[in-house]
Amino acid sequence: MARTLSMKDAINEALDQEMTRDPNVIVMGEDIVGGTGSPGEADAWGGVLGVTKGLYAKHGDRLMDTPLSESAYIGAAIGAAACGMRPVAELMFIDFMGVCLDEIFNQAAKFKYMFGGKAETPVVIRAMVGAGFRAAAQHSQMLTPVFTHIPGLKVVCPSNAYDAKGLLIQSIRDNDPVIFCEHKNLYASETDVPDESYTIPFGEANVVREGGHCTIVTYGAMVHKSMEAAKELAKDGVECEIIDLRTLSPIDMDTVLESVENTGRLVCVDEANPRCSIAADVSASVSQEAFDALKAPIQMVTAPHTPVPFSPALEDLYIPSAERIASAVRKTVSH
Numbered sequence: 001m002a003r004t005l006s007m008k009d010a011i012n013e014a015l016d017q018e019m020t021r022d023p024n025v026i027v028m029g030e031d032i033v034g035g036t037g038s039p040g041e042a043d044a045w046g047g048v049l050g051v052t053k054g055l056y057a058k059h060g061d062r063l064m065d066t067p068l069s070e071s072a073y074i075g076a077a078i079g080a081a082a083c084g085m086r087p088v089a090e091l092m093f094i095d096f097m098g099v100c101l102d103e104i105f106n107q108a109a110k111f112k113y114m115f116g117g118k119a120e121t122p123v124v125i126r127a128m129v130g131a132g133f134r135a136a137a138q139h140s141q142m143l144t145p146v147f148t149h150i151p152g153l154k155v156v157c158p159s160n161a162y163d164a165k166g167l168l169i170q171s172i173r174d175n176d177p178v179i180f181c182e183h184k185n186l187y188a189s190e191t192d193v194p195d196e197s198y199t200i201p202f203g204e205a206n207v208v209r210e211g212g213h214c215t216i217v218t219y220g221a222m223v224h225k226s227m228e229a230a231k232e233l234a235k236d237g238v239e240c241e242i243i244d245l246r247t248l249s250p251i252d253m254d255t256v257l258e259s260v261e262n263t264g265r266l267v268c269v270d271e272a273n274p275r276c277s278i279a280a281d282v283s284a285s286v287s288q289e290a291f292d293a294l295k296a297p298i299q300m301v302t303a304p305h306t307p308v309p310f311s312p313a314l315e316d317l318y319i320p321s322a323e324r325i326a327s328a329v330r331k332t333v334s335h
Contacts, residue, residue: 002194008051008187010161011126014168015052015088017197019059022086025172027052028064028073029090029126048092049128049187074100074125078108078177081123086172093139094127094181097146108177109152120175124168129157130183130221130271131308131319140308140315142220142272147179148249149276154202155249157181159223161191163246166200173199183221203250207259211239214329215259217282218269219245226269228322233329240267240329248278256282257290264295265332269325274302296335299328 005013019025032052034045046053056063066073070091077089091097097104104125111119131140147155154176158164164182171178208223209230216226223244230240241259245251260266266286268279279300286298301320309315 002192004190005161005165005193006188006190007158007161007164007182008049010165010193011051011168011182012053012055013193014165014172016055016058018169018172019055019062021197022172024084025086025088026062026064026080027055027088027090028066028077030066030068030073030092032090033063033065047090049184051182051187052090070096070099071103075103075107077123077125078103078121081108081121081177082111082119086122088124088126088172091125091127093135094129094143095138095141097127097143104147104153104177104179105150109150112176113152121177122172122175124171124178124180126180126182128184129181130185131303131315132185132221134310134312134315135184136310137307142270142303144181144220144248145272145277145281148251148278148281152177153249154178154247155181156202156247157183157220158246159183159186159220159244160189161193163200163206163244165193166198167246169197170199170202174202181220185221186224189224200246202247203252204246205252205255206244206246207241207255208244209240209242211241212263213238213333214240214265214267215256215263216240216242216267216269216325216329217245217256218242219248219278220271222269222271222320225320225322226325229325229329232322232326238329238333245278251281253282253285253289256286260286260290261293264293266294267299267301267325267328267332269301269320271303271320273305274300275305277302296332299332301325301328
């Protein structure tokens with residue numbers, strides 16, 4: 001049975017169901033409980049935006065507030081995973097990855113390779129991503145491409161509540177380290193989500209809109225911006241096919257290539273900065289694998305190559321808009 005849930009509540013439910021199912025699942029992070037040991041435990045805040053609220057009352061000390069040291073608790077989570085636990089560690093903002101990057105890309109990502117496939121590290125690192133929250137340059141970045149560059153890591157970025165629940169459960173059950181990216185501006189967005197537990201396989205993109213004139217490839221919050229653009233373009237008779245990648249490593253290039261073979265045109269939309277972005281990666285792959293199918297140059301719509309501004313007016317200009325996406329589509333279909 002399905003009912004409407006916000007993405008924040010869907011993530012909370014995924015954690016709750018997996019902790020109930022598997023006693024080896026533990027959750028740790030800064031302020032994820034916020035009231036441990038106090039009379040207000042049941043009303044503890046549950047992280048900076050309340051995603052884990054209520055879980056301590058159900059699962060007790062399997063949720064652990066940590067010191068303000070990402071290096072310490074991310075390292076502890078990776079070590080616990082190597083010893084048989086299934087930790088879910090909340091990095092809070094992905095911008096803080098620099099404090100614990102060695103543990104992630106030199107340790108967790110390498111264990112299986114270094115030990116001949118005998119070592120498994122089933123750790124999930126949850127982190128908020130994205131701009132538009134007026135959180136300035138150190139709390140607003142879209143750093144997903146950084147992690148996709150590192151072999152041994154799986155990278156997930158859902159665009160809606162249904163995908164968030166299924167992909168997080170899949171992440172917790174997966175035996176490899178997963179970077180689970182949650183766009184803070186999508187926490188309140190709602191969609192139908194089944195009551196029961198379910199998984200969504202990695203590496204399977206979702207065609208969220210069908211069309212024959214142009215392919216738009218994107219993920220996360222940009223799926224919604226792309227849908228806005230497509231609705232406006234449809235008024236002029238331009239029908240876009242929109243592909244939500246869902247997972248960035250592994251990435252489903254087969255679905256992308258099949259769509260481009262059909263439409264002959266490609267617009268890649270990515271909130272990350274342009275250099276070495278997911279948009280650049282997809283554009284390069286399509287150029288290499290399906291160049292003969294292209295009827296026009298590939299267009300990329302990304303944030304500019306600058307830090308995220310704090311000024312609300314500038315931040316709104318920084319984030320790719322539906323208008324910019326529509327303009328890119330018009331440019332490519334004009335050829």
